[in-house]
Amino acid sequence: MIFAAHVRLQSRTNRPACGKDAPLTLSLETSREIPTLSRPRRAPPKTAETGPPPLDGRLAKTVIESLEDAKAEDIVSIDLSGKTTIADVMIIASGRSNIHVGAIAERVSRACREAGFPQPKVEGEPLNDWVLLDAGDAIVHIFRPEIRQFYNLEKMWSADRPGEARRG
Numbered sequence: 001m002i003f004a005a006h007v008r009l010q011s012r013t014n015r016p017a018c019g020k021d022a023p024l025t026l027s028l029e030t031s032r033e034i035p036t037l038s039r040p041r042r043a044p045p046k047t048a049e050t051g052p053p054p055l056d057g058r059l060a061k062t063v064i065e066s067l068e069d070a071k072a073e074d075i076v077s078i079d080l081s082g083k084t085t086i087a088d089v090m091i092i093a094s095g096r097s098n099i100h101v102g103a104i105a106e107r108v109s110r111a112c113r114e115a116g117f118p119q120p121k122v123e124g125e126p127l128n129d130w131v132l133l134d135a136g137d138a139i140v141h142i143f144r145p146e147i148r149q150f151y152n153l154e155k156m157w158s159a160d161r162p163g164e165a166r167r168g
Contacts, residue, residue, distance in 0.1 A: 059117055059138050060089050066111035067093045070104040072142065078157045080139075087139045092153055094145050098128040104142050105131040 060077065067075050072093035081088050095101035102125060109120050112135055120140070124131035129147045133140040141153060 057088065057137065058115065059112070059135060060091065062111055062115045062117070063091055063108055063135065063138055063140055066108045067091070067104065067140075067142075069111075070107040071100075072104050073145075074148075076154055078154070080157070083157070087134075088137045090139045090141070090153070090157060092141045092143070092148070094143050094148050095128075096145075098144065101131055101142050101144055102126070102128040105133060105140075108133055108135075108140055108142075 064075060064077065072095060075091065075093045078090040078092070079088075080086070080090055093104065095104050105122060105125065105128070109122060113119050117135060120133040120135040122131065122133055129144050130151070131142045133142070141148075143151070
């Protein structure tokens with residue numbers, strides 16, 4: 001139960017305070033119970049049994065097309081359904097330089113906005129060695145090749161499993 005508490009400052013003489021040094025009293029009034037609002041429940045993540053695979057989704061297609069348009073290299077899509085609840089798909093790509101990685105990230109962000117999706121949250125700028133875009137149901141990692149080889153996210157998330165597509 002949540003109760004509302006109202007604090008009232010009053011002048012001791014019950015008239016408006018005339019200056020900053022007028023004496024004040026503090027009184028606490030508790031009143032009615034405030035109903036708690038419940039949040040709407042979030043739908044469970046889509047799995048292969050309840051819906052189409054994430055790579056058939058409009059967001060994943062938009063991201064992959066924008067990566068291809070920006071000349072990203074070694075584009076890998078990893079299906080995350082059943083592995084984690086943070087997203088349905090992880091897309092990993094490489095850029096040739098820091099400037100190319102930044103340009104790819106900007107292109108993907110713009111493509112998501114233009115397709116009607118919320119603007120992805122971007123981390124890793126201005127260095128652009130590794131830029132992460134959180135687009136909700138899709139997480140996009142854009143690396144410089146040597147950084148990508150060092151972290152090897154494909155191996156960590158088991159990119160060689162069946163049902164995952166490799167493009168490049």
